Amino acid sequence: MKKILMMSVREDEEEAIENWSERHPDVEVGIDTGELHADTVAKVKGYDGVVIQQRSLVENEVYAELKNLGLKQISTRTAGYDVINVKLAHENGLKVTNVPAYSPRSVAELALAHTMRLIRNLELFDERAEEQDFRWIGLKGKEIHTLTIGIIGAGRIGGTAAKLFKALGAKVIAYDIKPNPELNKVLTYKSLNEVLQESDVISLHVDLNETTKGLIGSEELALMKPTAFLINECRGPVVDTDALIAALKNKKLAGAALDTLTGEENFFNFDLRGKELPSEQLKELRAMNNVILTPHVGFYTNVAVQNMVDISLDDVLAIISEKRSDHEI
Structure with a gap:
């Protein structure tokens, strides 16, 4: 069974994650409320993929550690991806995806x-x-x-x-x-x-x-x-x-x-x-x-939240299944 860790999960996203999981019973989706940083990257151990949504930068040392943990990607369930150092991610063999059109x-x-x-x-x-x-x-x-x-x-x-x-x-x-x-x-x-x-x-x-x-x-x-x-x-x-x-x-x-x-x-x-x-x-x-x-709520609708979860998890599953995502950066 493939395992994906969703980080920075809010309570209002849990139903969307459950909906996706019901459609993919062969995939285990873990939930964590924290962001991905140098002091939290160890949480990814044992997972095949990771999805983030955060406003603070992923530190440079995280990418090598993700590689060491066997990951092949890092996905953000947002349109913007400036918190990710794409060049450094690629240098460590990590594919990067975003959700350019969640709604x-x-x-x-x-x-x-x-x-x-x-x-x-x-x-x-x-x-x-x-x-x-x-x-x-x-x-x-x-x-x-x-x-x-x-x-x-x-x-x-x-x-x-x-x-x-x-x-x-x-x-x-x-x-x-x-x-x-x-x-x-x-x-x-x-x-x-x-x-x-x-x-x-x-x-x-x-x-x-x-x-x-x-x-x-x-x-x-x-x-x-x-x-x-x-x-x-x-x-x-x-x-x-x-x-x-x-x-x-x-x-x-x-x-x-x-x-x-x-x-x-x-x-x-x-x-x-x-x-x-x-x-x-x-x-x-x-x-x-x-x-x-307004506190950056443009994305915050029923349709958008579900799409952000669905598209990001679909992208991770494609990559860890040796397929290509349409949203690779």
């Missing part, structure tokens, strides 16, 4: 939800309601069909978001280094500067790599309309957070919705009630009434 709709729908809250000033109405101020003066909303939505990164998720916005009547423009002709009926491709200058809402959907770190900085933010909103549903380091805070303070932007932040591994998905927040940037953003913060 494009899950993230795209959150981008739409964030957009609707911002353009209807719902976060500001919530603030007034908490103070028992039920006036609407000064908070006139905008209808989405009157707006231009700019998609930066029109891949699986960005392309799905574009289709949702288009279906609601919005004009959609996009920037992507690899334009997809199949989206030409949905959006119009333009340069990055043009998208920034012309859009009423910018929605970010790029991968995190050396070319996208700091993609949206002070210069890019200065190109946006002062009435525009920025939405980040991809990765925190894509945006220069200090530059964003400055733009918001100086009213160079109307607002922002952020599902991800640089340094989020220190606060997102933690109960910090009554505790000092570990990030000055987070404190500043929370103090702004035109900023919506």
Whole structure:
């Protein structure tokens, strides 16, 4: 019987794991709540494969140890794989897989939800309601069909978001280094500067790599309309957070919705009630009434969670069975 260890398992994933296991009675799936690190890699002993989902880096010494333990792969049940040193993994004979499309709709729908809250000033109405101020003066909303939505990164998720916005009547423009002709009926491709200058809402959907770190900085933010909103549903380091805070303070932007932040591994998905927040940037953003913060939950839907488990385990099983996974990096 083949054995696979799932690490960093949350309680809400257990049903999905059980569902997969029922369909694969010849595979034993072990569950561990910890992350994969130098001081935990010994837990993998006796298993044929390992699946992770974590925000902190896998240390370099782990890859050689996985090789010594007889493993041939390391899989992450996420789209992003920047916590894995792919080059070092390959040098140690480990194949690396991710889940590039667990559910494009899950993230795209959150981008739409964030957009609707911002353009209807719902976060500001919530603030007034908490103070028992039920006036609407000064908070006139905008209808989405009157707006231009700019998609930066029109891949699986960005392309799905574009289709949702288009279906609601919005004009959609996009920037992507690899334009997809199949989206030409949905959006119009333009340069990055043009998208920034012309859009009423910018929605970010790029991968995190050396070319996208700091993609949206002070210069890019200065190109946006002062009435525009920025939405980040991809990765925190894509945006220069200090530059964003400055733009918001100086009213160079109307607002922002952020599902991800640089340094989020220190606060997102933690109960910090009554505790000092570990990030000055987070404190500043929370103090702004035109900023919506969600703790990286774009992936967190019924369909996406099941798909992340299914696809990652399918990939591991393929590799340890001497077959090829379609998601090898």
